[in-house]
Every structure is written in C-alpha cells, then in structure tokens.
Amino acid sequence: MKYFSLLWLSLAVLIAGCSAGASGTLQPEKDNYEAKVEYHSVQIRSKLSLVDMRQRKVGDLLQVSVDLKNERQKTIEFQYQFRFYDKDGFEVGTEGRPWAPLVIVGKDTQTVQATAPNPSAVQFKIAVRD
C-alpha cells in the first residue's frame, strides 16, 4: 500500500514537472519586460507602459502578444513596430513591417500582436514612438 502511494506521488510530481516545463519555457520573465520595449522618446516612455506579454510557437513560428497601457487620463496616439531576431541576434524580415498607428483612451490597455516572418525568429522587440 505504501509503495502504491509513493508511486502515485512520484507520478503526480513527474506530470506537474512536465506541464510546467512545456508551458513555462517560452514566456518572458516580468523583470525582462523593459528590455523588450524600445521607447523612442522620453515623452512616450512616461505615457505608456508594457503591462503584460505572451509568446508561443504556432507550428514553428513565434507568435507574440503585448499589452500596452496608457498611463495618462487623456487619449494618446502613437506608433509601434514589432522586430524579430534570430538566435544570433540578426534581425529577420526587415522589410515591410510598418510603424502601425494605435490610439488608446485614457487609462485603458490594448493588446497588439504579431507573428514572426519565418521559423528562424526566436526573439522579438517592440518599438514605440510618438
């Protein structure tokens, strides 16, 4: 009976460990969020903050999603651009990803997302400017 309990316990620990590994590996650490944003001015940095981000592999392509919060009471208009990098830090698919306009009303949060241009992309950054 004791052996059975031990067996179940080991199995449960093993399953928990596996699931944490599968879902946790790709997510960026909260402390690392600021490194993912490139603010192009002090003004935009004071108005906008990155409150959450998620990333996953869809097939073999990296898909990212970023929550941006307007810290002001007033509506803000700005532009953002996603940039993807391969494992060696080279930018992937440099052509044609535009500075997309975005409007966020006061104190609201909006999610923006993008998919990597090809499977070699493993890292990303989001640039924001006025």
Add this chain to the structure above:
Amino acid sequence: MINIKQVLLVFLALGVLSACSTSVQYGDATAQETVNTDFGSTDLQMIANKMVDDLLVFPPIVQMTQQRRPVLFVDRIKNKTTEHIDLESVTDSIQTKLINSGKFRFVDMTAVEQVRKQFDYQHQSGMVDEQTAARMGRQIGAEYMLYGNMASIVKRDNKTKDVYYKFTLKLTHLESGIVEWAGEKEIRKTKDRRWFGL
C-alpha cells in the same frame, strides 16, 4: 547711404530665393504616411502584414504546412473603392512574405506568356542544347487560389472626411471549391479641417 528701398529689395530677393529652394531626402519606407486620407503605403503594409500573420497561425493552415509547402496562385483583388489603387502591389507583398515564411510556394500567372516564349526559344529556335532545355508539361498545378476584394465607405461634411477601408482575402481549395481561410483588415482614417491650428 542705404535707403529703405534697397533694404526691402534685399529682403524680397531673399524671400524669392528661399521660396524656390528644394531638397531631396531619403525617408523610412515603413514610417507612417498621413499626407491625406487616400490609400497609402502604411495601409498597404498593414494589410499585407495582417493577412500574412492571420494566415500563418490559422490552425488548419499550420497543420497543412507542417509537412509540405502547398502551391498557391494569386488571382486579382477586386477594387470596389472609388480610388485608383494598385492592388497588385498588395498581393505582391503578401506573396513575398508567404514565400519567405517557407510555408508556401507560388506559381506566377503574370509570367505565363514570358515562360511560353522561353519554352518556344528553347525548343524551336535550334539554339539550345536539347539535353539542357526545360522539359514541357512538367509544371506543377496550383492547389489553392488566393483572391479577395477591397471596399471603402467615404463620408464627409464641411469639416471632416472619414474613410473606412475593408480588405478581404480568401484561400480556396481549387479542387473542392472550399474556402479554407478568410482574413479581413479594416482601416479608418479621418481628416479634420482646422483653421489657424484650432
């Protein structure tokens, strides 16, 4: 002694010269373009990116492209707007991004006539070694067709012009006729007329 007439003439000459000066600069091709509310480069790039992003992460497409690279062809996009828009340039951007994703291959229907001429040259001119000539009847048929349309609604009054664009793209399986995927991108642009910055 310089009189006031001469001073005025100098200022007038400087004004004319500065009004005539021109300059040429290179700019960022991905920068937001808001010269007017007409369809512009930012709209084109946003549409192409949205379509490609949506298509590449659609679960049945992810599954389909895991083991093989399906062959597509691009049909024309119907322009239902009142503007003259080069929509081939939108589909060119989409095609380029899809090819570079490594997930799809394309047959180029815009190059059929040039390919036929090259075949004629290789097989009928007597100039090309037959052993190196491209063999006829071995081209790969497209499995899917990309097509769509672009519509707009324009409203205006004395102060404001509001333009709404809707771009729709579909991927249809040629043999079965089933639409496997459809994507949509909406864009709204508003222009306000302001007097003296107010």
